[in-house]
Amino acid sequence: MPSQQPLLSVEGLSKSFSGIRAVDDLTFVVGPGEILGLIGPNGSGKSTSIDCITGFAKADQGSVLLDGKRLNGARAEQIAQAGLSRTFQNVRVYDRLTLMENVLIARQAYDCVPWWQALAGTQACRGAERRASERGRELIHLVGLSTMSAFPAAFLSYGQKKLLALAMALMSNPKIVILDEPLAGVNPTVIRRIAGLIQSLNSDGQTFIIVEHNVQFIMEHCSRVVVMEQGRKLAEGPPSLIKEDERVLHAYLGKADAVAMELVFHGQ
Ligand SMILES: Nc1ncnc2c1ncn2[C@@H]1O[C@H](COP(=O)(O)OP(=O)(O)OP(=O)(O)O)[C@@H](O)[C@H]1O
Structure with a gap:
């Protein structure tokens, strides 16, 4: 648990889909400058939690506070403007647009000058574009x-x-970046590059939440880890404690022996 005032507080978050409790009373905080890992077996509710926190799904219950500001009920773009940006499990970029156009579009959700200034091509508008x-x-x-x-x-x-x-996620100078499975489908060279970027951005103060199936990566790069199982928080703590927690191994493999430990925490 971070000692400073949390940057993000998620409390009692719940979401059901026609009777399936995808997220069940989830509570956690993220402190400024942290890299929080969110892990759990398939279907444990990680993506649904992130969707509810970022306004891409509507939570049935619970509250989300960013820097003390309540985000409940806000639309995704309002939440992004408040400083919570994200990437998606299935990467979302505009194939027909150039890389530069993609990042400029990403920024429009956050740093748009009023429409009348854009239409008039005012100095403020030109400055914002530059x-x-x-x-x-x-x-x-x-x-x-x-x-x-x-x-x-x-x-x-x-x-x-x-x-x-x-x-694109960084374009708005967000308070927190949430990366939803940043390593899925990515080769080892790009994994190293993503890891290096996360570490260097974090040493400049950027806060991250990383949702990932690569548990070894989470253990190496996160300061704290939240483990979900069947919609609920199963465990929470620094990687050193999570690695010792037999419940985590059980959740992944149904057993907690040395072989399970190697498989889950070292990917071997
Ligand atoms: N739109 C939906 N409609 C119905 N059920 C859903 C929907 N989205 C998620 N679920 C269900 O909610 C539960 C949690 O799913 P979720 O995708 O959040 O888990 P996850 O931990 O992100 O899984 P994975 O690691 O496989 O992506 C699962 O049982 C899933 O089938």
Whole structure:
């Protein structure tokens, strides 16, 4: 549990789909500068929780506070504007648009000048456009895609699209970035690049929540881990404690012996 005032507080979050309790009374906090890992077996409710927190699904119960501001009932774009941005399990980029256009579109949800200024092409509007282009260039460079900046996103490999999605999520200078399975379908080289980016952004103060099936990655890169099983929080703590928790091994493999430990925590 972080000692500072939490940046994000999720309390009593619940969501059912026609009788299936996908998320059941989930409570956790994220402190400023943390990298929180959210793990659990398939169907344990991770994505539904993230969808409810980010306004992509409506929770049945519970509250979400970002920096003390209540987000319940807000639309996804309002939540993004408040400082909570995310990527998706199935990467979402616009294939026909260039990388630069993709990041500029991502920023529009957050840093839009009023429509009348945009129509009139005011100085404020031109200034905002210039700042957005500079930020977009910086982020495309940061994720290592500068040489492809003017190419359509369709030219990118799946792993490169994940890097573009990360740049898009950062466009708004969010308080928290939620990465939903950033490593799924990605080769080891891109995994290393994503890991390096997360670490370097985090050392500059960026807070992350990472939802991931690669438990080894979570154990290496997160300061704290929340484990879900059947919609509920099963365990929570630093990686060193989670690794010792037999309930976590049981949740994944139905047993908690040395072989299970190697398989879950070291991917062997
Ligand atoms: N739109 C939906 N309609 C009906 N049931 C759903 C829907 N979305 C999720 N569920 C169910 O809710 C439960 C939690 O699903 P969720 O996708 O949140 O789990 P998850 O931990 O993210 O799984 P995975 O790791 O496989 O992505 C599952 O039983 C799933 O079948």
